[in-house]
Amino acid sequence: MPSEPQFTPDHIAHDIERLTHELEAKRQQLASTSETHEDKEILRQVIGERIQAAPAPAPQQQSSVVVPDDPVADTDAEFPNYLAGASSDVKSRVHQLVQIAMHSGIEKATSRAKAESTYVLDAFHDALVDKLYNELKGRGVFR
Numbered sequence: 001m002p003s004e005p006q007f008t009p010d011h012i013a014h015d016i017e018r019l020t021h022e023l024e025a026k027r028q029q030l031a032s033t034s035e036t037h038e039d040k041e042i043l044r045q046v047i048g049e050r051i052q053a054a055p056a057p058a059p060q061q062q063s064s065v066v067v068p069d070d071p072v073a074d075t076d077a078e079f080p081n082y083l084a085g086a087s088s089d090v091k092s093r094v095h096q097l098v099q100i101a102m103h104s105g106i107e108k109a110t111s112r113a114k115a116e117s118t119y120v121l122d123a124f125h126d127a128l129v130d131k132l133y134n135e136l137k138g139r140g141v142f143r
Helices: 010-031 039-053 088-104 106-113 118-138
Strands: none
Touching: 010 039, 010 106, 010 118, 039 106, 039 118, 088 106, 088 118, 106 118
């Protein structure tokens, strides 16, 4: 049974629709190869391409994104396993970037993430892929 969508604002629905089209295009592109690709790996590639293409934010842009006050959960469930021993600062940064993606759009979050360390950027990429995979699966994009 599909889960309840977590990305609910209308402008995020546009992100999800765009992402669905990008996933289909990537599937078609990869279909020409002899390798098989899992849905989550295709999503990882699409989000990775978005992160690479995103411009780094100008210094004044970094503070212009407002994220609702949503403290980091007590559990590490939203984070990749390798963040289990990470500092609370790293977890907080990753959490905030995921929240920006959910509330202000994937483009803003990916741009903002480029200003972070490689470690935080990679963790954000993995956390966002996990969150989006569950969201897209809940919407019936993935089986």
